[in-house]
Amino acid sequence: MNVFRRKMATLASVKQARKVVCIGRNYADHIAELNSARPKQPFFFLKPSTSILLPGEGPVIRPRGVDLHYEVELALIMGKEVKDLEADDEKAAFDAIDSYALGIDMTARNAQWEAKKKGLPWSISKGFDTFLPLSNIIPKSALPNPHKIDLYLSVNDKVQQSDNTELMLFQIPRIISDISKVFTLEKGDIILTGTPKGVGPVVPGDVMKCGIKVDGKEIEEAKIEVA
Template sequence: MTYVFPPEAPIALPVVGSDNLFPVRRVYCVGRNYAAHAREMGFDPDREPPFFFCKPDNAVVPVAQGTTLELEYPAETSNYHYEAELVAVIGKGGSNIPLEQALDHVWGYAVGLDMTRRDLQMKMREMGRPWEIGKAFDRSAPIGPIHPSSAVGHFEKGSIWLTVNGETKQKSDITHLIWSVAETVSYLSRFFRLEPGDVIFTGTPEGVGAVKRGDLMTVGVEHLGELHVKIV
């Protein structure tokens, strides 16, 4: 078989303690999954069913352990926001996954950033249009190395934080997720067949805000270390 043009190589994330790479298939993001963040965005945080949006696989930017990613300030925005997130990755496919089996499908975890052109997202929201222009743009999903669940376990608590130039902006705990990782995986699998390589951003806590060129972000999740990103 020949192609009209050569296909791109798959996006792949490093794995802690291994030379293997984790290929990315789809990127799912859970919206407003921390109550305090839902409030700061102007929504009632009652436990409504989760909702999802997607980013393309090539929005993912792998960040090797111990490095600082230089991330370009994107076009067509003047309100570029960080969102620190726990990322879960799928290693076993399935549909309609029972809640009690959901974590069997999670291969590992990583620290991630859901970078957002907030002004464009809000404009689309006000117009009742999809969020892609604010969420699914190039290099909008930096992710650190994956920690296999066989090494770190399936933890249900642990701090999550983000600093900008050393100043704490986001600080919470994953116990405050409205929908847990297991619940998210189970619910999502009712609407999409999950496959190995799928990546799930599980939501961000309160304290989201804008960054500018020259800012250095440090994002951390307990058990998973830190991710460093400089805006250029």
């Protein structure tokens, strides 16, 4: 027995994350629905940690004039520093993960289209306060195979996204490796692994519910219900 057992991340520590890195276009059907090009390698962008919305912290705030879209994604919470990780070092990649969470990468879709058209950064369209609702922390033991879990999201109880993470174009070790060759990943950093198809708009008053199922069984920690 390991006496000096490492403590798992807490919601308080998650809120203090120094970096939130999000993978774009990691599910083929989602790429098709946005008429995007399929990337030859993972690409990613940053959300500020001020966009994090923890369970119970209230609703997502829609900025005026914004076409607000949800994107449900599996989140990795890093447990140690990672730099220049080799893509085939799966053991090191998984060892570097502290725990998981479910997240909604809220996106100002009209601002993002405009940024894409003009070649401008995505930071504004992805970064407003409350644009990253997160679930409670999911212990690693609850997701023994994170590449074989069902993500779902419903709006007003109508299911809009429901797909398995086996559909990821780039899997978790490759994602961590590619990011770590650009930015050093630090303990507490959060990685969003991309969204499956079915993204769409929400308006104030809509209720989003999302979660993770493993072999048909709901993971309690992964549930998010947010207005």
